[in-house]
Amino acid sequence: LRDLLSQIGDPDAAHDAGVIDDDEYVERKARKLAYTSALAAYANGEVPDLPALLEQMREQASQPTQTETNTANIDYLLMTVGGDQ
Template sequence: MDTEDKRPDTVDDGTQAEVNALRNLLSQLGDPDAAHEAGVIDDDAYIEQKAKKMAYTVALAAYENGETPDVTALLGQMREQASQPTQTETNTANIDYLLMTVGGDQ
């Protein structure tokens, strides 16, 4: 057997291998929002899983557009974004603060 023969199940294209790996990782993450709401994961795990899901999704979209994303840099950016409060959380905190300072029993 010639060592130069290529097996049909071997991926020759590194980009396709990266896309396949990202799709696999994305499918393993599931729904971080649902897991967090159910109390299955804590806040730190939620931020990490949410960041990974966003980063992998953006990276896959970039690959589809013919770009080669830096997944590690994307993950760092998405961690920052995932750790920020949502608009609903901000609004709830503002309402709670107003009710505390102005009084809600009037």
């Protein structure tokens, strides 16, 4: 898992640079989260269900971040109220 985790790199930077599309971003982000969680579980002597963990992280990674939500809210306010006031 450590090798796989190191191969993923930084999905956020790759997405911001336009190297990967949205679908690939979600998949890489989900794998990074799942592998990190699995490594922590193994360190605690637990054996995680990796496929279930990966599916859970895919769902989490596909949700908008707090920054994206805030930006969308600000954009909406500026559009409805007006930004020149």
